[in-house]
């Protein structure tokens with residue numbers, strides 16, 4: 330069987346899979362891994378997948394081939410597809426599911442991409458890996474680089490990352506730089522310095538990261554028995570929704586799924602260049618200079634994957650819309666209170682977006698709907714405490730307890 334290649338998403342120039350490239354040297358657009366799908370036998374694939382537990386490496390025939398060596402893995406993927414009975418009743422939806430990817434080993438979907446990205450880094454024998462991050466990428470990269478024994482450098486926007494994520498990067502042993510600026514500034518620094526300093530970049534511009542992330546789409550098809558009608562997902566740097574699109578498209582091409590869901594991207598109002606492009610029907614984004622939102626994970630004004638995102642959302646017949654911080658927090662609380670799912674604010678954006686899409690009539694109430702919850706609520710304890718009722722101080726007596734239970 331021939332191997333995968335790298336291909337520019339715009340001019341389609343092709344490159345060998347082992348070249349270290351993050352963008353096309355001809356037109357500067359991003360690259361994607363292209364599998365030799367026509368050479369694969371879908372019956373054989375189905376049999377192989379079914380013989381393994383749910384998780385990223387269940388689908389190893391559709392992932393980069395690491396010459397028989399085992400991947401650097403923490404058993405990522407295999408996350409729950411939670412059926413929301415209570416919220417479904419509230420909204421009049423019969424088939425509402427949440428793909429809770431906050432249940433990955435480091436608490437976010439990033440682990441799916443990082444197992445593939447770090448395994449690639451190991452094979453390329455790189456000395457050090459680097460990323461810019463709003464928090465989750467850095468937590469995940471630090472954990473996986475630690476297992477592989479590769480030095481890890483992370484650049485985070487000063488003062489704007491959730492405490493849980495920062496503590497993870499520090500505990501897993503990364504060298505952490507707080508960049509004076511926002512995520513976009515940090516990513517610019519990473520991209521302009523990596524070659525000179527010999528650092529391997531593991532942001533989602535690395536074409537191997539999305540390969541791991543696309544397995545969430547495969548899992549949803551296998552958990553539901555078919556692809557859903559609509560998928561609702563938060564958009565920050567724009568890599569994850571494009572990875573889902575790739576995953577669903579590959580399964581459809583292989584005959585392992587009958588359809589591709591409409592993909593609805595959700596951005597926070599204060600950081601919404603992709604939604605703005607959709608509102609205007611534009612073919613490119615206009616970066617937001619000073620992005621701001623309580624959902625710090627998606628506080629991004631100049632998403633590197635903007636073209637992949639536009640292609641994915643348009644190609645699927647979906648849309649990209651915004652939600653306010655108040656809507657995000659209200660959804661976060663609702664999910665925690667009546668579904669038992671504690672997700673971080675960025676992850677709650679997808680559910681907040683769904684409520685809007687139902688209200689606009691874009692999504693039909695009979696559809697099979699999957700909302701992606703990308704990160705765990707414990708990542709951002711400061712926010713959770715700030716938006717919740719405070720604990721009540723009482724004396725250690727029944728009298729005090731009874732008095733305070735009233736009302």
Ligand code: F0G
Nearest residue numbers: 462463465466565566567568569703704
């Ligand atoms: N949800 C969470 C919890 C995230 O951490 C991110 C991105 C997104 C959604 C958006 O995904 O960028 O692929 O569109 N976090 C990155 C980080 C930027 O550095 O952790 P995207």
